[in-house]
Amino acid sequence: MGARVLAGASAAGALLTQASRRASSLSIRPHLVLIRAGTDPASLSYIRGKQRQAEITGLRTTVHALPESVTLPELLTLLATLNADSGVHGILVQLPLPPHLPVAPLHEAVDPRKDVDGFHPLNVGRLWSGTRAVDAPVLAPCTPLGVLALLRHHGIPVAGRRAVVVGRSDIVGRPMAAVLLGADATVTVVHRRSTDLAALTREADVLVVAAGQPWLITADMVRPGATVVDVGIHRISGEGQPVRLTGDVHPEVAGVAGALTPVPGGVGPLTVAQLMLNTVLAAERQVNWNVV
Numbered sequence: 001m002g003a004r005v006l007a008g009a010s011a012a013g014a015l016l017t018q019a020s021r022r023a024s025s026l027s028i029r030p031h032l033v034l035i036r037a038g039t040d041p042a043s044l045s046y047i048r049g050k051q052r053q054a055e056i057t058g059l060r061t062t063v064h065a066l067p068e069s070v071t072l073p074e075l076l077t078l079l080a081t082l083n084a085d086s087g088v089h090g091i092l093v094q095l096p097l098p099p100h101l102p103v104a105p106l107h108e109a110v111d112p113r114k115d116v117d118g119f120h121p122l123n124v125g126r127l128w129s130g131t132r133a134v135d136a137p138v139l140a141p142c143t144p145l146g147v148l149a150l151l152r153h154h155g156i157p158v159a160g161r162r163a164v165v166v167g168r169s170d171i172v173g174r175p176m177a178a179v180l181l182g183a184d185a186t187v188t189v190v191h192r193r194s195t196d197l198a199a200l201t202r203e204a205d206v207l208v209v210a211a212g213q214p215w216l217i218t219a220d221m222v223r224p225g226a227t228v229v230d231v232g233i234h235r236i237s238g239e240g241q242p243v244r245l246t247g248d249v250h251p252e253v254a255g256v257a258g259a260l261t262p263v264p265g266g267v268g269p270l271t272v273a274q275l276m277l278n279t280v281l282a283a284e285r286q287v288n289w290n291v292v
């Protein structure tokens with residue numbers, strides 16, 4: 001018996017429809033600025049995908065493509081200009097950055113109101129705080145919000161259940177734990193230093209894997225019937241074969257899990273759709289409230 005496939009397309013479509021409808025009721029056209037430095041081929045492909053979806057959703061995008069050698073002061077000057085420009089509603093600094101650039105000062109230099117990635121410490125703190133302003137939702141990282149949207153779309157309950165997150169990165173693992181906690185799951189975060197990883201992952205009703213390691217999760221690490229969300233994305237190039245995309249979850253897990261997200265076509269499209277919705281949320285806040 002194979003696991004149910006949790007495809008991302010229809011859930012992403014629902015988010016994009018919502019983003020599009022909300023964008024069209026604003027007096028302005030939400031404007032997302034994407035900044036990239038260097039020529040990482042995966043980044044180029046992701047940015048193209050984001051531009052394509054933005055166009056479909058009715059958002060404006062601008063891409064600043066900077067050389068690999070760009071300096072921190074130059075980036076900070078660009079961010080200051082974009083922060084001060086009331087015609088810019090969302091700012092995203094594409095990762096990974098060239099190794100000479102420190103990430104934290106850049107995240108802290110994005111106006112929290114325009115921080116569509118949810119990486120600014122103010123937004124990180126809000127995400128981890130239990131206090132939720134109903135009419136001013138938190139700008140939180142797109143992949144974790146997208147994962148929750150995917151689970152909801154497919155009717156997979158989270159409240160009261162054991163969720164295990166594999167990985168503790170700033171962009172997926174940690175905010176994923178916060179999002180699941182906010183959705184009333186009982187959350188465990190495990191990582192490469194965890195003792196007896198398999199025993200911990202087997203406790204999961206919902207296993208979210210963002211370890212950045214191809215095929216880390218094998219069938220013996222999954223409780224039969226569990227829901228497995230694969231956030232990993234790796235480009236595998238075999239000799240004389242076309243490049244294939246694969247995740248952090250071994251294909252054999254489909255024989256054990258109750259439901260499993262595919263790679264590609266699972267979490268990826270949700271990440272992009274949530275970015276569009278975050279851009280609209282950011283624009284709504286700037287136009288309607290103008291609060292930080």
Ligand SMILES: Nc1nc(=O)c2c([nH]1)NC[C@@H]1CN(c3ccc(C(=O)N[C@@H](CCC(=O)O)C(=O)O)cc3)C=[N+]21
Binds near residue numbers: 266271
């Ligand atoms: N500041 C920042 N924010 C991000 O949100 C961010 C980032 N930097 N850097 C890189 C990661 C990765 N990421 C993905 C987006 C779309 C797909 C996606 O659309 N994936 C398709 C396949 C696309 C392909 O062919 O490569 C899929 O899974 O079906 C994947 C990964 C956003 N990230």
